[in-house]
Amino acid sequence: MPREIWLVFRRHMAVSLRNPAWVIVGLTQPILYLVLFGPLMERIVSSTPGFPQGDAWQILTPGLLVQLSLFGSLFAGFSLLADLTTGVLERLRVTPARRLSLLLGRVLHDTVQLLVQAVILILLAVVIFGLRAPLAGIALCLTMVALIGITLSAASYALALTLRSEETFPAVLTSISTPVLLLTGILVPITTNLAPHWLYTLSRLNPFAHVMEAQRATFRGEYTVDALLTGSVVLVAITALTIWWATTTFHRENA
Structure with a gap:
């Protein structure tokens, strides 16, 4: 299976390397927030009570990493819909490759692509805006970003195979991603x-809100159980759940 995953990963990575513009396109929105919203965030943090510990860049940068993950990995299913339309997936069905390998190779490619963008974003925040975060915290945060990428990429492929429609797919994704992001x-x-009670309570139902808190804690160098346990457990749980969903969908649709 590892060789099969590698072959699928290499195929998709070769396509991305032939068109490296994906790095800049995916980073455009987070960089704009970093440049245009970050300076305002510095004033907001210093003058508004209720913010978590840490400076503006320790609060904003992890948030932008989550945004990058959502808008990158969650729309990965478009490539699968394209393969369905052009018949590529039909040809892959007759190969000896396991269905799980076809899924994990794609997910691995999406995760590597996301990590490259995440590293570039962090470097920009460090070099240009003076972000201060421990290396261990950055490494732990990038691990969480990778898990978010795996989660959302797998969910996107499962949803794409379920809907099988290039018209319906973006509409459903937008209706899901917007409230999750907010x-x-x-x-x-x-x-x-900072938030009214009803909004805070509603946010507790969003698993990524707990992951967000854990990521901000890593940028502060806070590695306590209270800071990391809930977000880490939630992230591992939803990653396992979406991998199971995507695997089941791949087996059913490619039987």
Whole structure:
């Protein structure tokens, strides 16, 4: 199976390397937030009570990494719909490759692509805006970004195979991603002192809000159980759930 995963990964990576513009396109929106919203965030953090610990860049940068993950990995299913339309997936069905390998090779490619973008974004925040974060915290945060990428990429492929429609797919994704993004608190953290009670309670139902808190804790160098346990457990659980969903969908649709 590892060789099969590698072959699928290499095929998709070769396509990406022939068109490296994907790096810049995916980073455009987070960089704009970094440049145009970051300076405002510095003033907001210094003058508004209720923000979590850490400076503006320790709060904003992890949020932008989650945004990058959502808008990158969650739309990965478009490539699968294209393969369905052109018959590529039909040809892959007759190969000896396991269905799980066809899925994991794609997911691995999407995750590597996401990590490259995440590293570039962090480097820009460090070099240009003076982000201060421990290397261990950055490494732990990137691990969480990778798991988010795996989760959303797998979910996107499962949803694409379920809907099988290039018209319906983006509409469903937008209706899902917008409330998830807003309730994660990527720009302004949703805390008890900042948000009304109903909004804070609603955000607790969003698993990525807990992951967001854990990522911000890593950028502060806070590695306690209270800071990381909930977000880490939630992230591992939803990753396992989406991999199971995607695997089941691949087996059913490619039987």
